[in-house]
Amino acid sequence: MSPFSAPGRPHRDDVLIAASGLLGGVLLWFLGLHGGPPLFGLPARLALLALAAMAGAEMLRRTAPGTALAVAVAALTLDVLTGTVIATVLMFTDVVYAAVMYGSPAAARRIPRACVLATVLATLLPVALLRDPQALLIGVAVGVGTIGPAWTAVIIRNHREAARAARLRAEQTALLAELDRREAVLAERARMARELHDMVANHLSAIALHATAAQAVDEPAATLEALGVIRENSVQGLAEMRRLIGLLRNAGAQDAPAATPRLDALDALLERARGHGAGSGLTFTLTDDRPPGGPPLAAPVELAAYRIVQESVTNALKHAAPGEVTVRLSRADGALSLAVTSPYGRRPGPRAPGSGSGLVGMGERAALLGGTFDAALDGDVWRVRAMLPADEKEQPQ
Structure with a gap:
């Protein structure tokens, strides 16, 4: 001017x-x-x-x-x-x-x-x-x-x-957050596509091979064994298809395959959380009450449970008051139960802002497997609870 x-x-x-x-x-x-x-x-x-x-x-x-x-x-x-x-x-x-x-x-x-x-x-x-x-x-x-x-x-x-x-x-931050959210959605869809290829296609290939073997070998024992393998792969493949089919829309660009997280990686997750939360007065403990030697969980259940715990721990790092964050796993009556509790109240410094999309995502993960999810304030404790079907045959068709 x-x-x-x-x-x-x-x-x-x-x-x-x-x-x-x-x-x-x-x-x-x-x-x-x-x-x-x-x-x-x-x-x-x-x-x-x-x-x-x-x-x-x-x-x-x-x-x-x-x-x-x-x-x-x-x-x-x-x-x-x-x-x-x-x-x-x-x-x-x-x-x-x-x-x-x-x-x-x-x-x-x-x-x-x-x-x-x-x-x-x-x-x-x-x-x-x-x-x-x-x-x-x-x-x-x-x-x-x-x-x-x-x-x-x-x-x-x-x-x-x-x-x-x-x-x-603020507008730039909101724009970057929206771009990050969209990229995260595309990345999640691409990951689901890779899981569909790597896991479901593997089950279908096993079904085809054992079906061919059952037709070629005229032995009852071999036929029964092949049918057992076919049934097991069919159940697992159908379960993974149910979880993935609703998420594979307009998948993003492909990238390198990524390993699917499982519950045995929770120790490493919480160890990282302990390092991040030390400055905020947060401690993290894991209690695994699942009976030893039980049948393994299906990969979709393991993935959903891991992600729910991961999101809960992330929310605790952002919002929880100083204190102990506990993660508890149990398995009974054909269901995997997980609960994450964190102290609720004032904490040093400002709380990080949140959009609520994490809770929606955890609920969707549980619903896609036919399970339940709940997150609510109980007194001065924030509780996250999820119940996931541990047996594939119990999931909705």
Whole structure:
């Protein structure tokens, strides 16, 4: 923005300010409420000209603040020489304020400094020339009319720019979060596609091979064994298909295969969590009450259970109060039960903001397997509970 840009259409509020100042100044002048007689023999009516020029500068205070300030300085000079109307002085202070508030960044830096310099000169020169302490009042008047509005505008402008920058950062953060969320969804879908290829296709291949063997070998024992393998792979393949079919829509770009997390990796997960949560006063313990030597869990159940625990631990690191976070696993009546408890309350420093999508994702993982999920506040403890079918034959068809 040029400091002396061409004026545009005046703002409605500026027109009202200019009109009010002009009418008020004319009234004061006709009532004889002005500073004193003109200097150097100038006609007193020139004060009205200065008033009109100042009102015109007020109309340009937003659209051309540099031009408005130049006109205002000339008008104030004429006003001082012709008797000083208080309305003209008041409008001048507003023009100084507007020049800093709405002017270019360079003008916002230079004008306050110029006001300080003008105040210093207006203080020292009259005292040096008049040799009268009362001459200090001239500097005080100049400071009130220039430094006051200029630095007030600086403070307000800096506050507005800081608020604008904060809003911009918030919008950028929200945009990055949304991009991260979309990329995470695409990555999850791509991972599910890889699991479909690596796991379901493997089951189907085993079914085809053992079916061919059962047809080729005319031995009852071999046929029964092949049928057992076929049934086992069919059940596991169907379970994985049920979990994946609802998630494989518009899969993202393929990347390198990734290993599927399992429950035996929870120790490593919690060990990492202990390191991350040490500064927040959090400790993590794992209690595995599953009977030893039991049948292995299906990969979809292991994956869902691991992810639910992982998300719960992540939420605890972000939101939990200092204390102990416990993870408990148990298996009974054909179901895998897991529970994660964390202390709820105030914690040092601000809580990290959350969107709630993690709870939705945990609920969806449990629902896709035909299980249940619940997360709620129980007194001063946040509890996450999930019940997942441990036997494939018990999952919904």
